[in-house]
Amino acid sequence: MTLVATLPALAVTVVVGPPLVDLLFDQPAATDANLVFGANYIAPRDDVTVQATLPLPVVTIKFIPPARAELLAQLPGLTVQSLVLRPSVPLNVGAGAGASLPGVVFTGEVRYASHTQRPTVGRTSHLWQVAKQTEDGAKQGQQDTAATPAGWKTFWRRTIAAPQGVDHRLPPVLASLPAQHRTGQQQARPFHDLTWFAHQDGTYLELARLSLFQNASRLRDATGFLHQDGDRTKRAGRVSPWQTARQLTQRQGSDFQSASPSAMGWRGRYQDAVPPPPGISIWVIPEPPAPQPCYTPSAHLLFAALAPADSHLLFVCENHIDSPPPDGEPVVVPVRRVYFVINNVSLHRVPDGAEVPVLSLSLSLDAASWAWGFEAQLPAKAEPLVVPGSGTRPVELIATVNGTDFRVLAENISRERSFGEAAVRVSGRGHNAVLAAPYAPVMTFSNTEGRTARQLMDDVLTLNGIPLGWTVDWGLTDWNVPARAFARQGTWIEALAGIAAAAGGYLLPHASTHTLRVRHRYPVAPWEWGTVTPDYVLPVDAVARESLRWIEKPAYNRVFVSGQDVGVLGQVTRAGTAGDALAPMVVDALITEAAAARQRGLAVLADTGQQIEVSLRLPVLAETGIIEPGAFVEYEDGSVTRLGLVRSTQVEAGMPEVWQTLGVQGHA
Template structure:
């Protein structure tokens, strides 16, 4: 719509020309601006340039030419099976620039319109809104002046009341008893000699000779026998009572108990009962070689040659089933430098297969702050002992918590091997200029200028050869060790106290062969205080390609007994240089598949088990179901006087 042309201001001259174009006839003519700021005085008042504003413009045609993205997909075709393929192309999104041309000529003119121009002298008079004030003789009137006292009386809103001999009527007053009969729903009977006062609410007086009736009143037992009351004094009555509990009668009864108070042995000789020796079974004189040599490597005589006493395997800890488990917990915290005991309220230790150091957390009293603060030699090393097992930890982070009437120190840190990581270890570049084995590469990492740092490696993998120039890593000592172990599907397991790093495989035995594994610990359901299970669904891979980089091998690892039709993502590592490392890495990939169960077992720290670390095989007996799995995480909570350990066990459904 075109804008309105409004002439709302007062012109500077009586006759003002509106000039459009070149030149002005009158030299005294003045040029003023067109103002489009005020609403028009008469509607409609329009100044239109060009065609009518109701004209329409033809539509413009915009042609866009573009290339759609290619449709990429993966198909697995089976001969003889019809395949229907359906795809949805993505939306075409773009940016279009449109330029509008009005086809209107706007020629240049000689005059330049500007908001500022040279002012002209005007002889007209000047009106000034302000002027100098002139003194006048008019009197000044003040809005405020001194008040003058007058003799007129003042009527206050509130005055002191003057007792009057006249009778004063009030809605609420002290009631006076009347001689006439008084009827009230609620009243207190008080005698009074005034009988001429009447009020809706007053203290009632019972007439001496007239009977007063009320729904609610106070019952008073006196000489007035005619007074009626719904509540009267209780009259004692003698009635027999039968109770469910009476006087106890002593009864002698023997109760069996597993525990009793200890008493001093009586004088005499105490004989310890001896266990009679087991007489060996005589199986005859025939010499037979019929038993498998690995199952029973002994000579058997007789027909029962393959029956031998069932003894637990060596190295297996079997927790017996008992009604009650007694555990004497012993938790302490000391400085490693001088053995000074550090008071502790509670502490916890944690370790999992993805960590290379024990995690440490403790709550100490405020008085122990000076014992754990860093000294000139660096962080303080502490020795945490839990039921006979000592762990070397570093007091790294210290924070103070204060509440009303109590102040405590929270201490967190890591195991002793944290000195091989940041911020204690520098970032260096590790390479092998000569051909080495993986075990030798770890020994080379734990050296400074060819000299040993005092740390040893407990190797638990199948070793392999690494050609010269293949290994190259930039980082700390512990990071380089993790890279070497991870190439074969292994992980680092710290020693509780010594400067030893244990290298273990994540799956020392394939999960589909765990039924034949001898567990390290056999735990009954009676020893477990709390159990929780969580099912996990992972892809069921049975085949994977393992490849090196520049000087490596390309291996195909397939689970035995399967078709190898489910392919896992390919694994590429520079240290995959031989078939031995490729097989170990492929075993780690194919083992972590299928339907799994995460079992959490909360149990005490027994003397026969101690603290069970990750990597141990645990057989958990739950009624008629025997589950065997690998311990993946261990967490110890020592809150005096109780000490519990929580095991995270990985097993398969």
């Protein structure tokens, strides 16, 4: 602490150190290894306030810990009216005698102001609490039934034995009445004349027996056959089409013959094991690698965030693995015979994290959109999880596709039911849709003083001067905008899109964080793509489907770009051309400097000439992840290697398959 005293007036100057300091423990550690923060803790704030009476007017002296009240002894003749201290400041106070400070006259009272948060300062509200026990007024849907033997009604009861009047098709005992006895099948009776059955025992009457087949009678005279035994007589002139064949020996040929044995050497990965020779074999078992500790032993506690309201200490692993920063090298997908991908798709509700069952899922984004599109098909039982309450915003969901999180809003909900099945369809936009209609109000944006284009975006993302919590990742060349040159009416996202479009840019939303990226439609002019290092290199083996379409656009090579009231007039011409093909003039109020005019003119002249629209369908590989618009992709078109700029991305997740389709813009 630095103390500066000036008379006749007294002033105290305090120098406070940085908020991240080391904790110094003045007591040995406890045996249970718990950290106990007691009254000795001093927060970095003004804790000691002393009001004193001098020959001059009453002044206020502020001490910042770790100051001690003994410093008052350095001011002789000081009369203290009131003293406000924290318990962390050591001070001896007598009963009724005030503070014992040498050289200081104390005439008032000593009060300790402890600004330490107690566990009972705030209350935690939740939907469930400890129920109170009550023993009266219990109601339930089921109770013990009263025994009422009379008045029962049932559909079934025991039958009464009635020997007479039983009428049914099958009596329990058949009456032995040979006459007038009819049944479907029964034992045939030996009445050959009066028995009415379709099948009965045949009578042994040889004369009246009829049968389709019977033993033939040995009557040689009346036997006629198509073929019969030939006449064995040696009559001359007997002709027969068939006769006894004579044996003829001929040579036979065949394509296959007995192979001659040929000794060949055999090779195999497995062979007969050889018994080990006598001796001692030492088997060394390799020890598993020791796991990397999450916390590095250190004697210092470094607090990287403010203390929470619940006074809990949250420790973050110091050895977490961060993705390496981009080094400018392209992501090259190797050529493999088989590409293995383990797909993982899930859907959860924010903020309680309830899992929402999903049947299929699709996400889409293009350069003309500022939010991800979202569609999903859910089972009918998941309808209560996505239907919002009355007067509330749509339910926010987190869709995870192979490790990439997408925060989306379930805006449109419909249900379809057919015989034997029912499904719920949900569609919506990314979480940055809260900056657009119907959630954002229509406002008027303007600048009363000179600002840059980047600062205009920061001003738009405020409400009455308070930031909305969204950040801008600026990727354009910034330029100055004079006062009152920017005036637009609409929502937040419409104002941001207007600022980006003035210089030929567009908004690229982040999938899960509150970040809006501003990118140029053509980071590099198409006629200079030969010097571009691609972000991804895709072989033809990794692409499941490819389609091409040629487009012919006017070959402009010159365009005029102008502002309005306080703008500039820029003439942008493609280098190396005569500038004889003039594009329509572009007028925008935010083109106030040459940097804005050059970027807008590049966007106009780059979207000309013969172009190729390529559609590439490939899995979400671990090397590439989900490729977003704005990335340069190098792919193979037969024997030609082409370079294109991704303009759209569509992800289709229908377990167990997950595919992404890239819309790539190339130039011939």
